[in-house]
Amino acid sequence: MLALFVAVATFVFLGSRQAWWPLPAFWMEILLFILFITLVIGYNLLRLRKKQPDVFVQFYLLSIALKMGAGLAFIFFLVIDSPNEAFGSAALFIISYILFTVLEVLFLVRRDG
Numbered sequence: 001m002l003a004l005f006v007a008v009a010t011f012v013f014l015g016s017r018q019a020w021w022p023l024p025a026f027w028m029e030i031l032l033f034i035l036f037i038t039l040v041i042g043y044n045l046l047r048l049r050k051k052q053p054d055v056f057v058q059f060y061l062l063s064i065a066l067k068m069g070a071g072l073a074f075i076f077f078l079v080i081d082s083p084n085e086a087f088g089s090a091a092l093f094i095i096s097y098i099l100f101t102v103l104e105v106l107f108l109v110r111r112d113g
Contacts, residue, residue, distance in 0.1 A: 004099060005031060008031060009027075013027075022085075023088075024082075024089040025085055025089075026081075026082070026085075026089060027089075027092055029078075030074075030078070030089060030092050030093050030096065031092075031096055033074055034096050034097055035100065037067055037071070038067075038100045038101070038104050041063045041066070041067060041104070042107060045063060045108060046108070049108070060108070067101075071093065071097060074093075075093050078093075
């Protein structure tokens with residue numbers, strides 16, 4: 001998870017330095033928010049899978065809804081705070097959300113867990 005965070009942060013920063021795209025004002029906050037929420041949900045789901053595997057799927061679906069709701073609220077306030085950078089912030093949020101969610105799913109479906 002941390003490796004993906006470093007890779008995405010480096011890619012975003014280098015892309016900005018090379019003038020591939022403008023860097024949103026809250027780029028670090030976006031990445032840290034998604035990292036934090038993914039780590040918290042992933043950790044709790046792993047504990048739940050070991051203790052109560054029969055309810056894992058229901059709580060996983062609930063975690064997706066909670067993650068989407070929290071992300072929606074977060075990006076809403078970012079867009080309201082800086083409407084000029086709404087597209088860049090939303091694009092970075094969606095791309096990093098998808099990357100971290102794919103990594104979370106791969107981590108949770110491991111057989112050895």
